[in-house]
Amino acid sequence: MSLPKNIISVAVLMIMGGTATAADKLAIINRASVQIKSNIAATRTSANDSFVARSTIVDADGTEHVRFDRSFKGLPVIGGDMVVHSKAGRFKSASLTLAKPLNLSVVPKLKSADALVIAGSDFGTGFEGLPTTRLVVFARAAVPKLAYETLYTGVRADRTPTRMHYFVDANSGKILAKWDAIETGKVPNVGNPEPAPATGGTGRSLLSGTVPLNTVYGNRKLYELKDATRGGIYTVDYGNTFRDETAIKFLDGDNVWGNSTRSDRATIAVDAQYGVTKTWDFYKNVFGRVGVRNDGVGTMNAVHFQSKYMNAFWSDDCFCMVFGDGDGVNYNPFVMIDVTGHEMTHGVTSHTSALEYYGASGGLNEATSDIMGAMVEFYTNNGNNPPNYLIGEKIFVDNPGNLSALRYMFKPSLDGISPDCYPERDENPDGYEFFFNNYMDVHFNSGVANHFYYLLAEGVQVPGGYGLTPDDLVCNGNTALQGIGRSAAQQIWYRALVLYMTSNSNYDDARAATLSAATDLYGANSAQRNAVAAAWAAVNLN
Numbered sequence: 001m002s003l004p005k006n007i008i009s010v011a012v013l014m015i016m017g018g019t020a021t022a023a024d025k026l027a028i029i030n031r032a033s034v035q036i037k038s039n040i041a042a043t044r045t046s047a048n049d050s051f052v053a054r055s056t057i058v059d060a061d062g063t064e065h066v067r068f069d070r071s072f073k074g075l076p077v078i079g080g081d082m083v084v085h086s087k088a089g090r091f092k093s094a095s096l097t098l099a100k101p102l103n104l105s106v107v108p109k110l111k112s113a114d115a116l117v118i119a120g121s122d123f124g125t126g127f128e129g130l131p132t133t134r135l136v137v138f139a140r141a142a143v144p145k146l147a148y149e150t151l152y153t154g155v156r157a158d159r160t161p162t163r164m165h166y167f168v169d170a171n172s173g174k175i176l177a178k179w180d181a182i183e184t185g186k187v188p189n190v191g192n193p194e195p196a197p198a199t200g201g202t203g204r205s206l207l208s209g210t211v212p213l214n215t216v217y218g219n220r221k222l223y224e225l226k227d228a229t230r231g232g233i234y235t236v237d238y239g240n241t242f243r244d245e246t247a248i249k250f251l252d253g254d255n256v257w258g259n260s261t262r263s264d265r266a267t268i269a270v271d272a273q274y275g276v277t278k279t280w281d282f283y284k285n286v287f288g289r290v291g292v293r294n295d296g297v298g299t300m301n302a303v304h305f306q307s308k309y310m311n312a313f314w315s316d317d318c319f320c321m322v323f324g325d326g327d328g329v330n331y332n333p334f335v336m337i338d339v340t341g342h343e344m345t346h347g348v349t350s351h352t353s354a355l356e357y358y359g360a361s362g363g364l365n366e367a368t369s370d371i372m373g374a375m376v377e378f379y380t381n382n383g384n385n386p387p388n389y390l391i392g393e394k395i396f397v398d399n400p401g402n403l404s405a406l407r408y409m410f411k412p413s414l415d416g417i418s419p420d421c422y423p424e425r426d427e428n429p430d431g432y433e434f435f436f437n438n439y440m441d442v443h444f445n446s447g448v449a450n451h452f453y454y455l456l457a458e459g460v461q462v463p464g465g466y467g468l469t470p471d472d473l474v475c476n477g478n479t480a481l482q483g484i485g486r487s488a489a490q491q492i493w494y495r496a497l498v499l500y501m502t503s504n505s506n507y508d509d510a511r512a513a514t515l516s517a518a519t520d521l522y523g524a525n526s527a528q529r530n531a532v533a534a535a536w537a538a539v540n541l542n
Helices: 022-038 114-124 265-287 336-351 359-380 429-436 449-458 486-501 507-522 527-538
Strands: 049-058 064-072 076-078 081-086 090-094 130-137 143-154 160-170 173-182 198-204 211-216 233-241 299-306 310-314 320-323
Touching: 022 049, 022 064, 022 076, 022 081, 022 233, 049 211, 064 160, 076 143, 081 486, 090 160, 114 130, 114 143, 114 160, 130 160, 173 449, 198 265, 211 265, 265 320, 265 336, 265 359, 310 336, 310 429, 336 359, 336 429, 359 449, 359 486, 449 507, 449 527, 486 507, 486 527, 507 527
Parallel strands: 076 130, 233 299, 299 320
Antiparallel strands: 049 064, 064 076, 064 081, 081 090, 130 143, 143 160, 160 173, 198 211, 310 320
């Protein structure tokens, strides 16, 4: 069976990685497009589908991976994205979550104004600007639905900006799903200053000690907290507000920044700039990824956001990270190394698999940020912020032994909420429904993936200070489980994220993705691939 030749429309939105010419990249995309048309069963393609290439990656052995976004009868398909894997013009496989080709009417019974009212009744009155809406095919559910995607923006009760996406059934008016585009929580971009020669500076941070910083020397004969060697990463002061007109550049006359206390506003900026640049180095040196989008462009980072703000977040809108000051009594500013690594990784996820911030995919999104945040901490190996598998332990002002944390990767349930084990439908039906029907916050259902990663990297190594036993670290009694080390584990997770996960990936998909990544890297019968299977089994996912 074949499709009409005009079914596939190809456009190059963004090509990630490599030094291939534009013609080479277009040829790669064209070959993948042919594979879609030739393998309609594997790619779940209907005669009304069209595709836009989002990114391409080519392995050293010539295997080509092209990530596509899907449209149906001209409408975006939420959950319809996929990655086509081929070599030498021959189809290998496709990574996607769409169960079968789409076949539905795209004529709505409701008007867009109806969807705005329905979503608005959930969001409330505190929105900013005019909400927007568009028709889409919502394919994250078992049965795809025609829906209105409606966007409301505003500020949450805890003063975090919110960009809430609602998906309203265009026929019944039911809210099918909703999620926030602000991850870990919009601040506008304040613009990039003029380029200037890179100059070495010294930063006196609050949490990481005295650290080296690259800065630029500006036209006003002042140094600016901007790193021209890392894509122009720069940090600004939001003046304890949330508006860009209050944002100012950090400038200095002697290129010595901060005084290691909160009395100097530059101190917190040093922590943020240092953490983000170390995250840049981690992605570049470990994975060959140059920046969030792999295009060599650095982010803007905003510190002193609002007053006593107790969070940090990534926003695609401003291509930036935003950090609160904490309350100054019990909580430090949210600029520690694992947190900067966590937030920047949200950007990487957004520009690779685009895991939606909702349900199981949202948990995998959060886990990815926790995993890479911890790996950035190990990569940096700063003596003032020792690496571990705790997330956010430096947030607490009073934390003897650094035993308290926001999340515990080796035993997620230590936070009192996160599950250690993948829930079993028969033995724990209530827990299963809570986990899979999107009631559990993504910061908690991430625990199973965090736990898997710890076991994959370290095996059953019991951290001190918590009174745990080897049995406490596994869900299946396999206390002999051996880890493969952080180096191999991080390569497997990153490859799974970039090449095999898609926006709607769930835990079963993540298991399959990591097994495929381990096979690619180390072989189908390798100890590493076997360890991946064993680590998933140890968290009850087989």
